[in-house]
Amino acid sequence: xxxxxxxxxxxxKQDRGAQEELYRMYAAKLFGVCLKYSNNYQxxxxxxxxxxxTIFEKIAQYKDEGSFEGWxxxxxxxxxxxxxxxxxxxxxxxxxxxxxxxIVEVEKDSLSVDFLLECVQSLPDRYRQVFNMYVLDGYSxxxxxxxxxxxxxxxxxxxxxxxxxxxxxxxKKETIRNSAQSS
Amino acid sequence: xxEKKNIDRIFQESFKDFETEPREQIxxxxxxxxxxxxxxxxxxxxLWLKIGGVAAVMALIMASLLFTDNQKSVMDEPEVVxxxxxxxxxxxxxxxxxxxxxxxxxxxxxxxxxxxxxTESGSGQGNSASNNQSSSAxxxxxxxxxxxxxxxxxAKNIKSTTKTESAITVKEQESKALNDIYKKEExxxxxxxxxxxxxxxxxQSETTENDSIKSESILKQENALTxxxxxxxxxxxxxxxxxxxxxxKMRLSTFAAPIFYKNIxxxxxxxxxxxxxxxxxxxxxxxxxxxxxxxxxxxxxRTGISKIDMNNNIQDISYSPSAMAMGFENITQxxxxxxxxxxTPLENGLPITEMDEGNAFAAVFTPGEINQQFxxxxxxxxxxxxxxxKKFGLNIIGGGSxxxxxxxxxxxxxxxxxxxxxxxxxxxxxxxxxxxxxxxDYKLTDKFSISVEPIFKYQINTFDKVNNVQPVNFGVYSxxxxxx
Numbered sequence: 055x056x057x058x059x060x061x062x063x064x065x066x067k068q069d070r071g072a073q074e075e076l077y078r079m080y081a082a083k084l085f086g087v088c089l090k091y092s093n094n095y096q097x098x099x100x101x102x103x104x105x106x107x108t109i110f111e112k113i114a115q116y117k118d119e120g121s122f123e124g125w126x127x128x129x130x131x132x133x134x135x136x137x138x139x140x141x142x143x144x145x146x147x148x149x150x151x152x153x154x155x156x157i158v159e160v161e162k163d164s165l166s167v168d169f170l171l172e173c174v175q176s177l178p179d180r181y182r183q184v185f186n187m188y189v190l191d192g193y194s195x196x197x198x199x200x201x202x203x204x205x206x207x208x209x210x211x212x213x214x215x216x217x218x219x220x221x222x223x224x225x226k227k228e229t230i231r232n233s234a235q236s237s
Numbered sequence: 238x239x240e241k242k243n244i245d246r247i248f249q250e251s252f253k254d255f256e257t258e259p260r261e262q263i264x265x266x267x268x269x270x271x272x273x274x275x276x277x278x279x280x281x282x283x284l285w286l287k288i289g290g291v292a293a294v295m296a297l298i299m300a301s302l303l304f305t306d307n308q309k310s311v312m313d314e315p316e317v318v319x320x321x322x323x324x325x326x327x328x329x330x331x332x333x334x335x336x337x338x339x340x341x342x343x344x345x346x347x348x349x350x351x352x353x354x355x356t357e358s359g360s361g362q363g364n365s366a367s368n369n370q371s372s373s374a375x376x377x378x379x380x381x382x383x384x385x386x387x388x389x390x391x392a393k394n395i396k397s398t399t400k401t402e403s404a405i406t407v408k409e410q411e412s413k414a415l416n417d418i419y420k421k422e423e424x425x426x427x428x429x430x431x432x433x434x435x436x437x438x439x440x441q442s443e444t445t446e447n448d449s450i451k452s453e454s455i456l457k458q459e460n461a462l463t464x465x466x467x468x469x470x471x472x473x474x475x476x477x478x479x480x481x482x483x484x485x486k487m488r489l490s491t492f493a494a495p496i497f498y499k500n501i502x503x504x505x506x507x508x509x510x511x512x513x514x515x516x517x518x519x520x521x522x523x524x525x526x527x528x529x530x531x532x533x534x535x536x537x538x539r540t541g542i543s544k545i546d547m548n549n550n551i552q553d554i555s556y557s558p559s560a561m562a563m564g565f566e567n568i569t570q571x572x573x574x575x576x577x578x579x580x581t582p583l584e585n586g587l588p589i590t591e592m593d594e595g596n597a598f599a600a601v602f603t604p605g606e607i608n609q610q611f612x613x614x615x616x617x618x619x620x621x622x623x624x625x626x627k628k629f630g631l632n633i634i635g636g637g638s639x640x641x642x643x644x645x646x647x648x649x650x651x652x653x654x655x656x657x658x659x660x661x662x663x664x665x666x667x668x669x670x671x672x673x674x675x676x677x678d679y680k681l682t683d684k685f686s687i688s689v690e691p692i693f694k695y696q697i698n699t700f701d702k703v704n705n706v707q708p709v710n711f712g713v714y715s716x717x718x719x720x721x
Contacts, residue, residue, distance in 0.1 A: 068271075068275065070268065070271070070272075073268075074264060074268070077267065081258065081263070082256035082257060082258045082259070083256050085256075085257050085258065086252070086256050086257050088259075089255075089257060090252065090255070099259065099263055102259055102263055103263055103266050103267050106267045107267055107270050107271060107274070110267075110271055111274070165247060167251045167252065167255055170247070170248055170251050170252070171255075174248070189245045189248055189249060190248060190252050217244055220244055220248075221244055224244070
């Protein structure tokens with residue numbers, strides 16, 4: 055990864071070639087992140103573009119400490135969060151006290167990533183954000199609350215609801231599959 | 238066959254190495270947006286240069302109007318034919334006589350002055366007719382008060398009024414210029430916003446950036462507090478860096494400026510005797526240090542110390558060596574005894590031979606100039622209001638200065654030779670000025686910035702014993718500042 059340092063240095067000089075190389079290095083991984091946090095493919099592409107423009111603008115502020123990939127990822131996640139913050143999605147944030155950390159279990163059966171992605175994408179924005187951040191990207195409820203400007207309680211209840219919604223979707227699919235098999 | 242599994246685990250495992258290659262189109266879009274931004278960046282500077290340029294041009298126009306207008310009115314003067322005393326002795330006679338009739342005269346003078354005002358068709362003149370406004374109004378009244386004391390002739394009064402008007406015109410143009418600048422800014426800003434809109438970024442990108450920064454620092458919180466601090470610093474956008482820089486409370490500057498001095502009154506600084514003589518000033522230098530303290534986000538108060546020199550050449554005089562040492566008012570004679578008079582010598586510039594009664598040869602009067610120099614230690618107290626506080630800053634500066642006289646010299650200049658005549662006795666050792674100006678600065682780094690400040694200073698209480706003298710000076714102060 056000595057190359058990466060060089061590449062970052064070139065990117066700091068706004069060298070278009072280096073920027074492209076860096077983009078190609080991480081595009082697939084980071085586009086995955088974008089997909090997770092978006093409603094649909096189109097939105098993920100938009101976030102990818104906005105996020106990378108921001109990355110190249112802010113790259114001078116990256117000081118070679120910590121994971122560069124993590125740094126880029128955070129920018130992309132924020133790009134996605136920001137979009138929905140502007141859209142002001144309310145109505146999903148009722149703080150009904152749902153049991154925290156409820157363990158939701160489903161029967162695992164060759165669930166494809168594509169299907170799981172579809173499930174995540176179909177979640178309401180706020181649920182999707184909280185689920186992604188907490189479960190997949192290791193943010194704490196405290197951080198989520200801060201970033202989404204909600205309370206920690208809301209974050210927790212949103213997570214619980216997200217889990218349930220996901221379970222429902224998965225189970226629904228199972229049922230369809232099972233009924234297809236039985237018929 | 239089917240194992241029950243925590244839903245979190247299912248997603249974590251599935252998405253652990255989740256990668257999807259985006260379409261090729263995405264990079265093209267990113268590259269073209271980066272291209273646009275790159276192009277936009279250098280555009281910002283010319284825009285600022287333009288604004289700076291406009292300000293500088295306006296300042297120059299202001300200065301040139303002031304300085305040329307005055308010249309004109311001096312030249313126009315002969316057209317207004319009135320009784321015009323030539324010698325001071327004669328003038329005193331008239332002074333006495335006209336004391337009783339002063340009011341009447343003044344009334345008619347004012348009438349004349351306002352007639353003049355009405356008949357004159359200048360762009361700014363019409364506006365200034367309604368000069369019930371702020372300081373310009375007081376300037377007018379002040380001049381009118383002076384008029385009351387001055388019994389020299391109506392011509393002068395008219396002249397002084399027109400001059401005041403020209404000064405007002407200049408002020409108005411200045412404010413117009415400022416308005417122009419504001420407008421341009423607005424247009425520029427909205428143009429930028431539109432551009433952003435088109436590229437689909439709008440303000441989003443801005444806020445997104447800020448956000449990314451926040452999350453960045455928060456994640457770091459897990460690691461260590463110290464790291465968080467560093468991360469925050471790292472995460473700051475350029476604007477924020479500047480904002481933080483401007484959170485530095487103090488600013489120390491050194492500066493130098495060419496000073497254009499002018500007497501916008503009709504009189505002469507040295508003596509009423511020379512009030513009809515032409516005069517000219519050389520460009521001089523002012524230099525010093527300033528310290529500014531930030532009171533609020535946009536407001537700074539500043540003071541300092543500087544040296545400012547001014548000079549004035551009184552033209553069209555002729556002199557003759559004289560043992561009699563008549564001297565003349567307002568000069569302490571120190572060395573050579575010279576007799577000086579203010580009548581213009583022959584066109585060819587040759588000495589005039591004066592014959593006294595009986596055609597006996599009396600004296601040879603050689604044409605020359607009187608050069609008057611006066612310098613001050615200036616201590617300003619000014620407020621600086623930031624209109625724009627980014628990498629480029631634009632400020633309005635207003636305030637006043639105390640001026641302490643430290644150089645006072647009157648010289649006679651003839652050809653190459655200079656002769657000291659002495660000191661002017663009518664310059665107050667302490668005087669004041671009101672200052673107004675525009676400041677532009679460019680922040681080179683967090684700590685250093687360069688600035689250019691065209692400042693106009695209206696001097697108060699500078700001279701005694703002379704009528705219709707209103708000194709002003711204009712300087713373009715440029716310098717280097719250090720913030721801490």
